[in-house]
Amino acid sequence: MNASIEKQRHLIDFTLASLARRKTKNLGLLLVYTLLVFVLASVSLYTHALRQEAARVLERSPEIILQRMVAGRHDLIPPGYLERIGRIRGVQTIEGRLWGYYYDPVVKANYTFMAPAAEAVRPGTLTVGPAVARSRGLAPGNTISFRAYSGKLFAFTVAGVLPHASELVSADLVLMGEADFRAFFDYPAGHHTDIALSVANPLEVRTVAAKLAAALPDSRPILREEVLRTYASVFDWREGIVLALLSAAIFAFAILAWEKASGLSAEEKREIGILKAIGWETGDVIKMKLWEGGLVSLTAFLAGFVAAYLQVFRLGAPLFEPVLKGWAVLYPRFELVPAIDGLQVATLFFFTVFPYMAAVLVPIWRTAITDPDSAMRS
C-alpha cells in the first residue's frame, strides 16, 4: 500500500517538475482555465440565487389573479364579477385589487400605485417604497403632490416608508387609501383592476381556473405557478444571453486546451520516448499525464469557483450585475441571499474538468504505445 502511494507521489513529483520546465505556458493555461471556470460559475451562481430569491419571495403571492380582457387588452373588472366568482366551489377568498401605474415626470420613472385591502392607509396619506423615497427625497411627515391623469393636483402626506428589506418587491410602490386611489385615477365606483383569489385545496387550483374561464369567458386567470415560471424563464433567458455572449471565449479556451492537451509537442514526445526507453511502462506514462491533467483542472476548478463565489456573494457581483439584474430608473437595492445548487456545481465540474482530462489522455495513450525509438526520432 505504502509502496503504491510512494510510486504515485514520485509520479506527481516528476509531473510537477515536467510542468515547471514549461512554466510560462502552463501557468498561462492554468490562469485562463481558472478564469473560464470563474466566469461560468459566476453566471450560474448569480442566476440561480436570483431565481431562488424570486421563487421564495413570490411563493405566497395570490394563487389565482383574474383579469378581464377587452379586445385583447387588460380592462377593469365591472361590478357583479366578484359575486359571480363567489358561487364557484373551491374558491376560499376573493379580493378585488386596486392598482395602477403613474408616470412621475420629475424623476422620469413609473410608480405602482396600490390601494391595499389588507392595510389601512389613512385618507390623504401615502406609504411609499424605499426607491420612491430615495429618488424624491421623502421621509415620513413630508408632503408630496402628484398631478393626476385628469389634470387635478393631489397633495399627500407621507405616513411611512416601506422597509428596506422588502425593496425587491416594493421599490416603486405607493400605497394609498381606496377613496384616494379612486379619486386620483377617476376610477368608476365598484370597479377593480383585477381579482385575487385563494383556493382551499392547492390541487384544485387548475380546476378552479378552468371553471373561472368557463364562467367568465372574457377573463384570463393567471396562476401562481405561471408567475413563478415566468420569473424562472426571465432569469434563464438572461443566463442564456450572457452564456451566448461568452460562448466565443468558451470556444477559444476549448481550442486552446485541446491544442495544448492533445497536440503533443516534439519535446513532449521525445520525453515520453526517453521514459519508455529507460523502462517506464505505458501505464506509468498514462498515470503521469492523468496526474498532470487532474492537478491542472482540479486547481482551476476549485480556485475559479471560490473566486466566483466571493465575487457574487461577498463583493456584490460587480462584473455581471448590470446584465443579469437589469436596470431601471427606480432600481431596488438588494443583496442576494446565497443559494448554491449542488447539481449545478456538479454539472460545471463535469463540463470543465472531464473534457480536459479526456483531451490529455487520448494523444498520450497513442504516443505511449508507440515504439520508444520512433517516438524519440519523430
Place this chain on the structure above:
Amino acid sequence: MKLRPSSLAFVALGLAAAGFAATFLDAAWLRSRDAPQLAERGALAARLGLTDLALFTEARYTRHPSQADLHSAFQDHPVALEHFPTGSLLPPPAALIAHHERLDRKTAASD
C-alpha cells in the same frame, strides 16, 4: 527538510478544497443571517398580494411580466420594435414559449 513538490501540490489542493467547502458553509451562514429579511419580503408580498419583482419599472409589461398581455412585449403590433432597454433582455412573447396554462382547451364554453 526540503518539501517535495507533491507535498506542496497536496497542500495547495487541500487549501483550495477547504476554500470550496467554506463557500458552502458561508452560504449557509448568510442564508440563516438573511432569513428574517427574506421572510419580511415574502410576508409583504403575501400581505399586499404582490405578483412581481420591482426590477424593471419602465413599462407595465416589464414591471409586471407575469400580468402582462399575452402578446407583450410586442404589444403594439406583431412586428413592433421594442421601446425599452430591458425588453431586449426579456424572453420572447409568452405564446412562443408557452408559460401559460392552456385553460381554454379545458373549458366547455364555445368560442
